[in-house]
Amino acid sequence: SQQGEEDPQALSIQEGENATMNCSYKTSINNLQWYRQNSGRGLVHLILIRSNEREKHSGRLRVTLDTSKKSSSLLITASRAADTASYFCAEGGSEKLVFGKGTKLTVNP
Amino acid sequence: NAGVMQNPRHLVRRRGQEARLRCSPMKGHSHVYWYRQLPEEGLKFMVYLQKENIIDESGMPKERFSAEFPKEGPSILRIQQVVRGDSAAYFCASSHGKLYEKLFFGSGTQLSVL
Numbered sequence: 428s429q430q431g432e433e434d435p436q437a438l439s440i441q442e443g444e445n446a447t448m449n450c451s452y453k454t455s456i457n458n459l460q461w462y463r464q465n466s467g468r469g470l471v472h473l474i475l476i477r478s479n480e481r482e483k484h485s486g487r488l489r490v491t492l493d494t495s496k497k498s499s500s501l502l503i504t505a506s507r508a509a510d511t512a513s514y515f516c517a518e519g520g521s522e523k524l525v526f527g528k529g530t531k532l533t534v535n536p
Numbered sequence: 537n538a539g540v541m542q543n544p545r546h547l548v549r550r551r552g553q554e555a556r557l558r559c560s561p562m563k564g565h566s567h568v569y570w571y572r573q574l575p576e577e578g579l580k581f582m583v584y585l586q587k588e589n590i591i592d593e594s595g596m597p598k599e600r601f602s603a604e605f606p607k608e609g610p611s612i613l614r615i616q617q618v619v620r621g622d623s624a625a626y627f628c629a630s631s632h633g634k635l636y637e638k639l640f641f642g643s644g645t646q647l648s649v650l
Contacts, residue, residue, distance in 0.1 A: 460638060469540070469627055469641030470579070515578060523569065523592060524639060528578040 432527055433516055439533040446503040448530040450516030451496075458519040459492055459499045463512045464529070470515065473501075506534045538563070541610075542628050542642035550650050555615040555622070557645045561630030568611045569629045569639060570596075570603060579627060585611060618649045 434449045452459065458477045462470040476483045476492045476499065483490045489502040503510055513531045517524040541560040549555050561568050566587050571579040581595040585605040596603065600618075605611040615622055625646050629639035 462641075467644075467646075469643045470629075470639075471641070472638040475638055519637075523581045523584050523595075525581065526571075526579040 433514070433530045435530060436528070437531045437533070439535065440506060441535050442506060442508055444506055444534075446506050446510070446532055446534070448501045448514050448532070450499045450501070450527055452499070452516070452518045452525075452527075453497065454518055454520045454525070456494070456518050456520040459490075460517045460519055460524065461488075461490060461499075461501050462515045462517060462526075464515065465512045473514075475519070503532075506532075508534050508536045510534045540628055540630050540640050540642035542626075542645050544645060545643065546646045546648070548648045548650065549618050551619055552617050555618050555647055555649075557613040557615075557626050557628075557647070558610045559613070559628030559630075559642060560610040561628075562632075562640050565630035565632050565640070567631045567633070568605050569631075570611075570613050571627045571629065573625045573627060573644075582613070615647075618647075620649050623647055623649045 432451050440446055456478050458475050460475045461473045463473050464470045474485045474490050476490045487504045492499045511534050513529040515526050515529045517526045543558050568585045570582040573579050583596045583603045584592040588607050600616045602614045625644045627644045629641045631637045631639050
């Protein structure tokens with residue numbers, strides 16, 4: 428299976444804390460993408476990092492990529508209750524995106 | 537600029553019936569992808585289509601499932617003779633170009649097979 432893995436599967440933190448989620452992938456990639464899914468909804472694209480980039484920022488999001496280890500991390504700083512959702516990484520290396528199983532993040536007020 | 541539109545939002549079928557799921561991509565997008573999601577699972581790729589062409593159907597079961605994206609109208613995912621194991625959320629996504637671009641997702645169709 429090409430499917431990557433997010434770690435941890437579930438994460439529960441207090442509002443204001445930082446949340447870190449990790450993703451390991453298996454294939455050679457052109458880019459690595461992170462998506463968010465609120466319960467019962469479709470996925471929303473958060474950020475894309477290309478294979479020749481090591482770090483990228485967008486607002487409270489910071490993504491790193493280590494192609495030698497085939498891993499990426501997503502950091503959400505100063506978390507809010509509204510950040511509660513599932514977060515998925517997706518490998519962009521072929522004509523289709525391959526998604527991991529996701530990390531379920533709960534931010535407690 | 538409407539996003540990706542999927543309908544119906546919920547679909548209930550009895551075993552043996554047919555299910556038709558519709559997807560209208562974002563305006564200007566000619567690439568459509570269908571994914572299936574089981575509870576507490578990630579998304580599993582099913583099929584990738586461009587207008588009038590199936591590009592990659594490697595994730596679609598060989599029997600009972602078919603997909604199309606005609607020149608005019610929405611993309612259709614069709615499941616014949618549904619079984620309980622087909623119960624899942626089916627998501628459609630679209631992109632402007634191809635190859636590694638970010639996807640825009642619809643809200644999904646929740647299929648329940650009784």
